[in-house]
Amino acid sequence: MSSNPSNSTAAVRSLCQSDLEEVVRIDALHTGVSKRGYWTKIFDQYLDPAGRHRTFGFGIEGERGLAGYKSEAKRS
Secondary structure, eight states: OOSSGGGOOOEEEEOOGGGHHHHHHHHHHHHSSOOHHHHHHHHHHHBOTTSOBOOOEEEEEETTEEEEEEEOOOOO
């Protein structure tokens, strides 16, 4: 990604199962703690094995992959 934000490209999209590892990594960068168990539970709760899901968060896709996320996981 360019260091100049005006030259960067990013797209907002729904989080999907393949984002789990990157969400764990990004969260650990900000919190200092790896919460793989927590995020696995959240992903399992909102994404089913058939690939159907309710949107529970959004990913910000940058030039090098997932650059950030916003989770709105709510229990019903």
